[in-house]
Amino acid sequence: MRLRLLATLCMILTATSAMAQESLGRQFQSTNFNWGVRIGFAATGTYLTKAVMNDHKLPDYTQDTQVGNFIALQLRLTAKSVLFQTGVGLNSNKSSFFVDRNSWDPESTTRDEVGCSYSALSLTIPLQVGYHVIDRPPYRMSIFTGPRLRFVPSKYYSVEYTNTDPYVYSDSPASLVSGWTAGMSIQIGRTFLDFEYEATINNVSYGMYETTGNPSAPDFTLDRRVSMISFSYGIIF
Numbered sequence: 001m002r003l004r005l006l007a008t009l010c011m012i013l014t015a016t017s018a019m020a021q022e023s024l025g026r027q028f029q030s031t032n033f034n035w036g037v038r039i040g041f042a043a044t045g046t047y048l049t050k051a052v053m054n055d056h057k058l059p060d061y062t063q064d065t066q067v068g069n070f071i072a073l074q075l076r077l078t079a080k081s082v083l084f085q086t087g088v089g090l091n092s093n094k095s096s097f098f099v100d101r102n103s104w105d106p107e108s109t110t111r112d113e114v115g116c117s118y119s120a121l122s123l124t125i126p127l128q129v130g131y132h133v134i135d136r137p138p139y140r141m142s143i144f145t146g147p148r149l150r151f152v153p154s155k156y157y158s159v160e161y162t163n164t165d166p167y168v169y170s171d172s173p174a175s176l177v178s179g180w181t182a183g184m185s186i187q188i189g190r191t192f193l194d195f196e197y198e199a200t201i202n203n204v205s206y207g208m209y210e211t212t213g214n215p216s217a218p219d220f221t222l223d224r225r226v227s228m229i230s231f232s233y234g235i236i237f
Contacts, residue, residue, distance in 0.1 A: 035087075036074045038194060040232025043067050046097040049203070050223035053101050060103030062113075064096040072124070074234065081132045083142060086125065091150070094119035095226060101218075114163050116222065120173060121156035125149045128181060140187040148198060150177040161208070167217040172206045190236045200225045 045065040051058040072089030096117040102108040130144025152173040161169040183196030203223045210217040 032078050034076055034236050036076075036190075036192070036234045036236040037071070038074055038192070038232040038234030039069075039071050040194070040230050041067055041069050042091065042093060042228045042230035044093045044095040044226055044228050046095045046224050046226050048097065048099065048222060048224050050221055051099050052219075052221040053104070054219050056104035058099050058101055058103050061097055061099040064098075066094045066096065068093040068119075070124075070230070070232070072232070078132070081135060083130045083132065083144065085128050085130070085144065089124040089126075091122045091124055092119070093122065093226070093228065097224065099222065112163070114161060114220070116159065116161050118157070118159040120152050120158075122177075123151045123153075125151075126181060130185075138187075138189040140185075142185045142187070143183070144185065145180070145182040148179045148181050150179060150200070151175065152177060152204075159205075167214055168211045169208050169217075169220065170211050171208045174202060174204055174206055177204050178202055187236075192234050192236065194230070194232045194234065196228075196230045196232075198228045198230070200227070 043065050044067075046063045048061050051061060068091065070089050070091040072087055074085060074087040076083055076085040094117070096115065098113040098115045100111045100113050102110060102112045126146060126148040128144045128146030128148075130142050132140055132142045134141040152175060154172055154175070157173040159171055177200050179198045179200040181196055181198045183194060185195075186193045202225070204226055205222075205224060208220045208222055
């Protein structure tokens with residue numbers, strides 16, 4: 001379903017890109033309010049804010065940054081050189097991390113890594129303010145920042161923990177994740193390119209639990225946040 005949706009949007013953007021080229025010749029003028037559609041990719045990384053096993057802190061972990069994709073409807077209101085933008089987006093993100101459960105022991109010479117791979121489909125709503133650094137139609141360059149709210153339905157979230165035999169662990173996603181964004185937008189006529197960084201503020205998971213209820217299973221706490229670097233291409237209609 002997501003692939004068909006992305007393919008359809010690609011065809012729409014390709015078909016309407018001629019409008020952007022035409023706008024260059026006739027000095028396209030942005031109105032105080034406009035809307036657009038953008039499609040892009042986001043590299044997602046995980047960083048642990050708290051890693052504990054049976055009251056032992058685990059300081060050593062690594063992350064595997066992976067690329068997801070997204071589509072978004074963007075609404076922008078401009079007052080002179082100041083802008084406010086919001087909208088709604090559909091994001092598909094995935095990432096992995098590995099934590100060494102021997103890292104609490106300074107005398108340990110071996111690694112014993114617990115891995116976690118997860119993916120999520122989320123609905124996002126940004127609330128951003130910015131400033132037009134360059135505003136000379138049809139060219140415009142803007143910087144912006146602000147929060148983004150991310151809603152993650154549990155049915156569209158999957159997680160797998162590895163190297164925990166004979167125990168099996170899982171977790172549940174936080175239904176609402178807040179993040180802070182900062183980025184830059186370059187607009188030429190009707191087309192624009194957005195570069196953006198986002199870091200989540202709260203833990204993205206409600207916590208690990210052992211699914212079989214084995215009382216002898218190690219007690220893990222792996223609180224984590226994510227950061228995303230994204231690039232997108234859009235059309236203003």
